[in-house]
Amino acid sequence: MKFSMTALTAAALIATAPWAAAQNVAIVNGKAVPTARVEILAQQIAASGRPVDEAxxxxxxxxxxxxxxxxxxxxKRGIAASEEYKTQMELARQTILIRALFAEHQKQNPVTxxxxxxxxxxFAAANAGKEFRARHILVEKEDEAKAIIASIKKGAKFEDIAKKQSKDPGSGANGGDLDWAAAGSYVTEFSEAMVKLDKGQMTQEPVKSQFGWHVIRVDDVRQAQLPxxxxxxxxxxQQMQQQKLADFQKNLREKAKVQ
Known part of the structure; x- marks a missing residue:
C-alpha cells in the first residue's frame, strides 16, 4: 500500500495533537497560550499557603x-511603544532585580x-529578674492623686476609682491593671517607685511622670517567665534575617561612589 505525503503529514499531526494540547492552555486569535503561564501563577498561590485544586x-x-x-x-493599539509603558516596565525591571538580589543575599547568609x-x-539576660503585676491610677494634678490615696486609705476600692477617674484609657477600664511586666517596661519615675513596693503595697505619695500623677499598687511579684x-x-x-538584610543594604550604600 502506498501513502501520499499528505496522508503522512496528517497522520503526524494527529499523533502529536495530544502533546501540543498539553503544552498550551488555549489558542487565542491564532497565538498559543502556554500551560507554563498557569503553572507560574499556581506556584505563586501555593507559596502563599493556599491549596491549588482543580477549581x-x-x-x-x-x-x-x-x-x-x-x-x-x-x-494592537501600540501601547508597548508609549513612553509611559516603557517607564513602568523599567520600574518593574528594577523592582524584580532588586528583589532577586535581596533573596540571593538572604539565601547565602542564613541565620544559623x-x-x-x-x-x-x-534577650534572656536583659529580661531576667522580677516581673510586677501592678495597677495605677493616672490623673492630671497632684492634689487629685493625694485625694485618691486618702480615699483608698479610708476604705475606697482602688479598682473602682481607677475605672472612674484614671486618665489611662487602656488600664483604667480594667481597674488600673497593667498586667505582668518588667520594671524596665515603664518610664523611670514609675519603675523606681514601683520596685520599692512589696506585694499588696501602694505608693503613699503621688508619683509624677511625663504623663501626669500616678497612684501605684503592686498586686504581685514573680521571677520573669521567659519563653x-x-x-x-x-x-x-526572622528579625535577625531582616537585620542582616538592612546591614547589607547599608554597606552597599556606604561603599557606593555617589557624586
Missing part, C-alpha cells in the same frame, strides 16, 4: 486566557542556630 486551576486558565486577549489588544541562640541568650528558645526561635531568626 483554582480552572480560574487560573481563564486568567491567563484573559491576559493574552488583553495583551494582544494592547499590542548558633546565631539565633546567642540572640536569645542576650523557651524553640518557642520563639522563628521570630528571632
Amino acid at each position: 483554582v486551576r480552572a480560574q487560573l486558565k481563564e486568567e491567563v486566557v484573559l491576559r493574552e486577549i488583553f495583551m494582544q489588544e494592547a499590542q 542556630d548558633a546565631e539565633a541562640r546567642a540572640e536569645y541568650d542576650k 523557651d528558645f524553640e518557642e520563639i526561635k522563628p521570630q528571632i531568626a
Whole structure:
C-alpha cells in the first residue's frame, strides 16, 4: 500500500495533537497560550499557603486566557511603544532585580542556630529578674492623686476609682491593671517607685511622670517567665534575617561612589 505525503503529514499531526494540547492552555486569535503561564501563577498561590485544586486551576486558565486577549489588544493599539509603558516596565525591571538580589543575599547568609541562640541568650539576660503585676491610677494634678490615696486609705476600692477617674484609657477600664511586666517596661519615675513596693503595697505619695500623677499598687511579684528558645526561635531568626538584610543594604550604600 502506498501513502501520499499528505496522508503522512496528517497522520503526524494527529499523533502529536495530544502533546501540543498539553503544552498550551488555549489558542487565542491564532497565538498559543502556554500551560507554563498557569503553572507560574499556581506556584505563586501555593507559596502563599493556599491549596491549588482543580477549581483554582480552572480560574487560573481563564486568567491567563484573559491576559493574552488583553495583551494582544494592547499590542494592537501600540501601547508597548508609549513612553509611559516603557517607564513602568523599567520600574518593574528594577523592582524584580532588586528583589532577586535581596533573596540571593538572604539565601547565602542564613541565620544559623548558633546565631539565633546567642540572640536569645542576650534577650534572656536583659529580661531576667522580677516581673510586677501592678495597677495605677493616672490623673492630671497632684492634689487629685493625694485625694485618691486618702480615699483608698479610708476604705475606697482602688479598682473602682481607677475605672472612674484614671486618665489611662487602656488600664483604667480594667481597674488600673497593667498586667505582668518588667520594671524596665515603664518610664523611670514609675519603675523606681514601683520596685520599692512589696506585694499588696501602694505608693503613699503621688508619683509624677511625663504623663501626669500616678497612684501605684503592686498586686504581685514573680521571677520573669521567659519563653523557651524553640518557642520563639522563628521570630528571632526572622528579625535577625531582616537585620542582616538592612546591614547589607547599608554597606552597599556606604561603599557606593555617589557624586
